[in-house]
Amino acid sequence: MSAQKRSSVFLITLVASLGGFLFGFDMAVISGVLPLVQKQFALSASQEGWFVSSALLGCIIGVAFSGELSDRFGRKKPLILTAILFVASALGCALFPNLNGVIAFRLLGGIGIGIASNVVPLYISEIAPAHIRGRLVTYYQFALTLGILVAYLSNATLLSGVSTSQTTTSALSALFNHEVWRGMLGMGVLPAVLFLFGLLLIPESPRWLIQKGHIAAGTLIISKINGQAQAEIDPNQFASESNSRKSSYKELFAPAMRKALLIGILLPLFSQFSGINAIIYYGPRILGNAGISLSNSLISQVIFGLANVLFTLFAIWKVDSWGRRPLYLYGTAGAAISLVLTGICFYFNATSSIWLLVCVLAFLAFFACSIGPLKFVVAAEIFPGAIRGRALAISIMVMWVADTIVGQITPILLNELGSAGTFWFFAFFCIIAFIAVYKLLPETKGKSLEQIESEWKEETDKPVFFH
Structure with a gap:
């Protein structure tokens, strides 16, 4: 691939990945908002869980429609809808x-996130050359972690500046002083507008166009992105797909696809029950239970967010060379050990030592380089092209349902089991994830999406790429 083609595909990926940035920003901004809202409105544990989970309910609604939207109208139009929803949500919350x-x-913003969480990795996987597809889809997770970090930084900045701004208008004063949590939520309008305008500049998914019979338009886009040689190959690879009958959800339950469906369900489920969002949503509360002040806990969250970004770079570096399976095995094993050690720190009240920070950072390292990004990479690769949008929507739906459950039960776990028991609870699921990954997860690195689909169908009981 020439340097010009490479820059083109990376630019498209960058724009699409802004959907991941907004996903991460919205997910993490609540960590700074929640203690302030809880204090202002005296929320109970269940009300606190609902405030967090309301956006997650929106995500479930959004992803429920995302598969049908993306398979019927393409990948680009649903993304434009998500950008509009992001803008409206940020302004409304503020x-x-x-x-x-x-x-x-x-x-409402959650609906946008739900759509984006399905369509963005789907879109990137379909425009990416096979040899760097894992890396490009992982950029989505990188953007997500960057959004988390920016949310932490903006939260800490706004909180530290509450008492310093004396000349603002009454409206801005309400946003950034009297109810600073509104300013935290409202900051999301800036990347949302950037995402909206960027989407106007990128093409439709060429695989979707070819699948719908627009072969000339699809191959032209492939030629511009991947080069003429790749464009000459792809029509033959897609021919059977574009001429085939309309597929339905029941294809996923065919014998050749059952294992793919099981993998697509388990990976996002284990990702959410790894405990990552307990740290993201409730980090200040957990650290507050350890005697750390709100401002200092938000600074700790910034450190966590920065670590998450940096360790995701490792996944970008190695996902297409090491492969999906080794990264996932190392990641789940390391995450389980780190969570056990984090629980021990809380159990023995060693929360003021450096070891608590080291243990949490270790967990973030293992999560960010494996569990976090690979659920999107694998799920975007393993399903048939004709129903890839709908199938990926099922996978992402599981992620959001699990996320909603985690968001709702974490305050209860903290109250009933304490911080130590809560981390051990999540460590248990990481151990189960390791076993499931060892038994089920195939290696898909370097293979075209069409080759992966063909190998599922050729080997019903044991796909070729297990070897």
């Missing part, structure tokens, strides 16, 4: 006067 209205706008 400006709507009562808490119920804020929750409603968070649910």
